[in-house]
Amino acid sequence: GLAGKEGKTWKRFQSYKGEAGLPREVETVRIFVDRKAQTIIFPIHGFAVPFHINTIKNVSKSDEGDFTYLRVNFQTPGQLAGKKEDTPFEDPDATFIRSVTYRSSDQHRFDSISKQITDLKKEVNKREQQKKEMAD
């Protein structure tokens, strides 16, 4: 039966209800961490594209010459992520964005963005963990 077979279930999330929810900062056409909405907004060819922190897997950074590269990896099916393999997806057959890479000459700012994303991810994971413990 279903009892005892407690699989992970998909939980819906959404960054903004409508475009009016986008913060003013997107105007700068730079990556912005909106803590309140638990969302990172990326500039993609003129668009301001939000990604909820739940879609983000991790961030990596590398310095090459005058530039810093920031790579953001997203949660997608088909990744050998060990224990994460049972992560449910709402629509596993959809097309997923797996990663985006950005370049900046402002190393300091990309350091800061990287840290903000990582911290937000930790914070959300911790909260999830606490909720789970309370439910047990």
Next chain:
Amino acid sequence: MTTQFDQIYHGLSPEVGKLRIAQGGMAWRGEEANQTVAIPSDEMKWAQWIRVARNYQLRLGLGSKDKKTADRKRETFDGFQRDDHDKLAHLLKQYFSIVLETKEVSVKGWNWGMTDFQGQDLAFLISNKTAFELPLNKVANSNIAGRTEVSLEFPAPADKKPGRGAPDELTEIRFYVPGTHTKEARGSDA
């Protein structure tokens, strides 16, 4: 009579300028380089209003009356405020008999959806709304790995160091495409 909109950008350029609209057409003039982009009224075919990073964008489809030379060119102007919509819609209708259509964008924050080729763009749609578009003519390189992963690379503009406050440059995006079968358009909106 001429109506002017201030703080308007042309294309993806960081240069701010003014857009003037009158009976004969519209013209944008940059404040720094003083370059002008002029669009005569008879070249305008359609107009769209869409939310972008720099507030709202007016997107104009262009083509000449002569079908032979008709290209799928378009011009975009960013920086409109939400309140500009009605005024702009009215001007386009009055002067050029064009309806300003609203193109809906997704701000759901999801990384899954579907891709759709729209003219010279690859659009990424979430619940059938545009999340972003990638101009395919700017793709420098693309790779397919393991049949399910596609990466698109964009050339970094020049080697010159951009100044402080410069936009962040997308250099690569990777997609995971599990289904090789053709999917029909559908929204995962309940």
